[in-house]
Amino acid sequence: MTGEVTLNGRVLPIGGVKQKLLAAQRAGLSMVFIPQRNEPDLDDLPAEVVDALDVKPMTDVADIVGQASEPTAKTVTVAAYPAVNVT
Secondary structure: OOOOEOOOOEEOOOOOHHHHHHHHHHOOOOEEEEEHHHHHHHHHOOHHHHHHOEEEEEOEHHHHHHHHOOOOOOOEEEOOOOOEEEO
16 A cells, blocks of 8 residues: 555545556555545556455555454465565
């Protein structure tokens, strides 16, 4: 996720959602958090990009931290250099 958060933890809308999600797909990410107010921007993306990503519209940073820190049973690729696989 990129963007701004208020002191109360509210997630504010961002610009460049299309470019950020295209880059996330190219980097091999499987889950992406976006501000809920940017959800209409998903209409600008090709269907294969939306289908390849688990896009989670969020309104509160506490929810993002909770979901992002949940362990996963599957192997995921982390966007890093050099590429790292996490189990």
